[in-house]
Amino acid sequence: MGERPNWTSGKLADLRTLFPVLQQQINGHPLAYLDNGATTQMPTPVLDAMRDFEQHDRANIHRGVHTLSQRATDDFEAARATLKRFVGASGPQHEMVFTSGTTEALNLVAGSLAVPFEQPAWLQAGDEIISTTLEHHANLIPWQQAARRAGAVLRVLRPDADGRLQLADLQVLLNERTRVVALTACANATGERPPYEEMLKLARAAGALTVLDAAQAVSHEALDMAVLDADFMAFSGHKMYGPMGIGALVGRRDALARLTPLRFGGDMVEHVGELDAKFAELPMRLEGGTPNVGGAVGLAAAADFITAHGLGAIDAHVRTLRQRAVQALTQVPGLRVLAPHAHQSAIVSFVADGVHPHDIGTLLDARGIAVRTGHHCAQPLIDHFGVGATTRASFALYNTPEEVDRLVAGVAYALEALR
Numbered sequence: 001m002g003e004r005p006n007w008t009s010g011k012l013a014d015l016r017t018l019f020p021v022l023q024q025q026i027n028g029h030p031l032a033y034l035d036n037g038a039t040t041q042m043p044t045p046v047l048d049a050m051r052d053f054e055q056h057d058r059a060n061i062h063r064g065v066h067t068l069s070q071r072a073t074d075d076f077e078a079a080r081a082t083l084k085r086f087v088g089a090s091g092p093q094h095e096m097v098f099t100s101g102t103t104e105a106l107n108l109v110a111g112s113l114a115v116p117f118e119q120p121a122w123l124q125a126g127d128e129i130i131s132t133t134l135e136h137h138a139n140l141i142p143w144q145q146a147a148r149r150a151g152a153v154l155r156v157l158r159p160d161a162d163g164r165l166q167l168a169d170l171q172v173l174l175n176e177r178t179r180v181v182a183l184t185a186c187a188n189a190t191g192e193r194p195p196y197e198e199m200l201k202l203a204r205a206a207g208a209l210t211v212l213d214a215a216q217a218v219s220h221e222a223l224d225m226a227v228l229d230a231d232f233m234a235f236s237g238h239k240m241y242g243p244m245g246i247g248a249l250v251g252r253r254d255a256l257a258r259l260t261p262l263r264f265g266g267d268m269v270e271h272v273g274e275l276d277a278k279f280a281e282l283p284m285r286l287e288g289g290t291p292n293v294g295g296a297v298g299l300a301a302a303a304d305f306i307t308a309h310g311l312g313a314i315d316a317h318v319r320t321l322r323q324r325a326v327q328a329l330t331q332v333p334g335l336r337v338l339a340p341h342a343h344q345s346a347i348v349s350f351v352a353d354g355v356h357p358h359d360i361g362t363l364l365d366a367r368g369i370a371v372r373t374g375h376h377c378a379q380p381l382i383d384h385f386g387v388g389a390t391t392r393a394s395f396a397l398y399n400t401p402e403e404v405d406r407l408v409a410g411v412a413y414a415l416e417a418l419r
């Protein structure tokens with residue numbers, strides 16, 4: 001059935017031993033974890049790095065002269081350096097700020113650009129922001145709010161009937177009032193991978209600040225800030241084999257310097273008087289309060305884990321699994337795959353006539369297969385297709401062709417049982 005991934009079954013079996021959570025049965029079946037678009041699992045090198053930090057170096061950073069505090073500070077800054085390298089942001093024109101995840105990173109950007117702080121607000125009344133129908137709510141609602149706050153206009157780049165974004169449509173929307181273009185590197189609800197490189201280029205040429213939501217791409221696509229025309233890029237640790245509650249906003253220094261801190265308080269100041277404060281330089285000014293140091297250490301270990309296995313090899317593997325799933329699912333009568341054409345994607349999303357996705361998800365779970373059902377925090381895109389909730393399977397480097405085949409067999413069984 002379908003194509004074979006480039007990794008041998010032996011290589012995959014070895015890889016899977018690194019993920020303790022996969023070594024279990026669910027409802028009497030081996031766990032087939034296909035909900036990686038929501039959260040990936042953590043391998044032992046990541047778990048070990050975090051445990052090592054908590055057992056040996058745990059202390060608050062930047063504030064202590066004692067050895068543990070200095071070690072913790074070194075661990076935190078080493079994690080930042082690793083992650084900057086991972087996304088091509090090691091050069092002096094870039095900086096990276098730790099956040100709790102993609103949502104916080106995007107809120108930090110959108111919330112900042114609508115208010116003055118040390119500089120006039122980037123967004124003024126009558127300015128235009130472009131986002132797209134493909135976005136997760138985390139890259140749409142903050143822009144709705146920013147537009148409201150600034151009196152700006154939010155324009156939405158809509159996909160064609162198949163869910164593709166077209167460069168020509170973006171060109172039509174761009175004009176001299178466009179101040180921000182925010183788009184996804186991969187739509188989490190369909191797996192559509194827009195031509196974001198070209199789109200960012202067009203947007204920057206039009207004078208806009210550019211924002212890339214890389215949450216669904218970072219685990220398998222090379223994202224090089226030195227090459228991309230992105231002023232800001234956001235991603236989450238828990239979608240790239242790292243921990244929850246940690247992520248990053250990486251950006252051009254001059255763009256990051258426009259942002260207003262989300263949190264005023266400790267660790268982000270140079271001097272504080274009773275009535276005023278002078279703020280620290282980047283990145284600390286945007287990292288007020290005690291950060292998630294163990295999370296940062298785990299996130300850096302996750303980046304190293306990905307690098308060790310090769311982004312190219314991981315990308316080829318997840319794409320092949322997606323292709324295998326699409327090929328088989330499109331043969332199932334009465335089942336529609338959304339954006340089946342999508343390439344360079346690890347996500348397949350589908351609907352079936354007369355059967356609710358939650359029921360499919362429940363029957364799959366009874367066979368040990370974990371998928372996500374619902375609108376995937378992307379209601380405008382789901383509305384665009386006019387389909388209601390969908391069932392979504394999303395693949396990671398540890399998934400096997402056999403798991404894809406179990407998914408397909410499970411869906412066929414569920415449809416028979418539920419119709």
Ligand SMILES: Cc1ncc(COP(=O)(O)O)c(C=O)c1O
Binds near residue numbers: 100103236247
């Ligand atoms: C494309 C995309 N953007 C943003 C997010 C939000 O990420 P987080 O919940 O880690 O902040 C998600 C989560 O699913 C996503 O898929």
